[in-house]
Amino acid sequence: MTRLVSIANQKGGVGKTTTAVNLSAGLALSGRRVLLVDLDPQGNASTGLGLPKAAAEYSASTLFTFPEAAANLPVETHVENLYVIEGSLSLLDMESQLADEPDKHLRLRQACSVLAELFSVVVIDCPPSLGLLTMNALNASDYLLIPIQCEYFSMEGLTQILKVTKEIRAATNPSLELGGILFTMYQPEVKLAQEVKDEVMRHFRREVFSTVIARDVALSEAQSFAKTIFEYAPRSVGARNYVELTKEVIRQWSTNV
Ligand SMILES: Nc1ncnc2c1ncn2[C@@H]1O[C@H](COP(=O)(O)OP(=O)(O)OP(=O)(O)O)[C@@H](O)[C@H]1O
Ligand SMILES: [Mg+2]
Numbered sequence: 001m002t003r004l005v006s007i008a009n010q011k012g013g014v015g016k017t018t019t020a021v022n023l024s025a026g027l028a029l030s031g032r033r034v035l036l037v038d039l040d041p042q043g044n045a046s047t048g049l050g051l052p053k054a055a056a057e058y059s060a061s062t063l064f065t066f067p068e069a070a071a072n073l074p075v076e077t078h079v080e081n082l083y084v085i086e087g088s089l090s091l092l093d094m095e096s097q098l099a100d101e102p103d104k105h106l107r108l109r110q111a112c113s114v115l116a117e118l119f120s121v122v123v124i125d126c127p128p129s130l131g132l133l134t135m136n137a138l139n140a141s142d143y144l145l146i147p148i149q150c151e152y153f154s155m156e157g158l159t160q161i162l163k164v165t166k167e168i169r170a171a172t173n174p175s176l177e178l179g180g181i182l183f184t185m186y187q188p189e190v191k192l193a194q195e196v197k198d199e200v201m202r203h204f205r206r207e208v209f210s211t212v213i214a215r216d217v218a219l220s221e222a223q224s225f226a227k228t229i230f231e232y233a234p235r236s237v238g239a240r241n242y243v244e245l246t247k248e249v250i251r252q253w254s255t256n257v
Pocket of ligand 1: 012013016126219220223
C-alpha cells in the first residue's frame with residue numbers, strides 16, 4: 001500500500017522542507033521508491049535537491065489543473081529511488097484559478113491516485129499556510145507529520161492545524177492519521193525550548209515522535225549545497241536524527257496497518 005504523507009505547519013520556517021527532503025531521502029535509502037511533491041511556490045525542496053526551476057507546465061501546479069496527467073511530472077533526482085515533482089511560482093495562481101471549482105480541495109487526491117500506482121511513498125512538502133494547497137495535501141494524505149519549533153506561539157499554531165485536521169477527517173478524508181508532531185531545531189540548553197516542549201508533551205504526549213531533530217548547522221549547509229544530510233554530513237547529529245525519524249516512521253507504518 002502506498003503511503004501518502006503530508007508535512008505541514010502553517011507557521012513558516014519550522015523545518016518542513018528540511019524534514020520533507022531528508023525523510024524522503026531516508027525512505028529512498030531504505031529501498032522504497034519515493035516521490036517528493038513540492039507544493040511550495042518557493043520551490044525550496046526542489047532547489048534543495050539541485051533541480052533547476054521547472055517550466056510551469058511541468059511543475060506541481062499541473063497536479064491541480066490536469067490531475068490525470070500526474071504520471072508525466074515526476075523527475076529523477078541524483079538520489080537513487082527519489083523523484084520530485086517540482087514547486088514553482090505558478091502554484092500561487094491555483095487559489096484564484098480554482099476558486100469556483102466544486103472539487104478544488106480534492107484535485108491533489110485525484111492526482112495522487114495516479115501517483116500511488118508508481119511510488120511506494122509520496123511525501124508532500126506544504127507551504128506555510130492553511131490555504132488551498134495545504135487543504136489539498138491533507139485531503140490527499142493518510143499520514144500527517146507536523147514539524148514544530150519550540151518557540152512562543154508554537155502551541156497556538158499546533159492547536160489550529162490539529163483542529164483543521166480533525167475537521168478534514170470528519171468531513172472529507174477519514175483516512176488522515178496524525179503520524180506525529182516532530183520537534184525540530186531543538187536546543188536542550190535553551191530554557192524556552194524546554195518549556196515549550198514540556199507544554200506540548202503535557203497536551204499531546206501520545207502524538208509526539210520520540211525522535212527529536214536537534215539544531216545542527218550541517219542541515220542548512222546541506223541544503224545550500226543541494227545535498228541531503230546523508231550525503232553532506234553522514235556522521236552529523238542531523239543525519240543521525242533523520243535516520244532515527246525514518247526508522248520511527250517505518251515502525252509506525254508496520255504496526256498501524
Ligand atoms: N534542525 C535544523 N538545524 C539547523 N537549521 C535548520 C534545521 N532545520 C531547518 N533548518 C534551517 O532553518 C530554515 C527553515 O527550515 P525549512 O526551510 O526546512 O523550514 P520550512 O518550514 O520549510 O519553511 P517555510 O515555511 O518557509 O517553507 C532553513 O534555512 C533550514 O536550513
Ligand atoms: Mg518549506
